[in-house]
Amino acid sequence: MNLTTHTSSRSAAFVLRFESLFNAGRGLAFPCDAAGRVDLDELPARARDNYLFARTLVGRDFATPMLLAAAPH
Numbered sequence: 001m002n003l004t005t006h007t008s009s010r011s012a013a014f015v016l017r018f019e020s021l022f023n024a025g026r027g028l029a030f031p032c033d034a035a036g037r038v039d040l041d042e043l044p045a046r047a048r049d050n051y052l053f054a055r056t057l058v059g060r061d062f063a064t065p066m067l068l069a070a071a072p073h
Helices: 045-056
Strands: 014-019 027-032 066-069
Touching: 027 045
Parallel strands: none
Antiparallel strands: 014 027, 014 066
16 A cells, blocks of 8 residues: 545645554555544545545554644645
8 A cells, every 4th residue: 555645625734644554654644624634525536435444444454543734845
């Protein structure tokens, strides 16, 4: 699985990152607010599917998600 970062049309200040339990440095990251809430309506369909997939597999394929400040562009 490759690292995938999804961004919305507006620049997010935070990302919710799901680290792979099996491949160090790999995972999925999604734009979110300061409380870690991801706006599913703002995500493209594939990103939404990946987010729901990662959430479902926390503890099996992904670690508990981390709330991180988004890297400045």
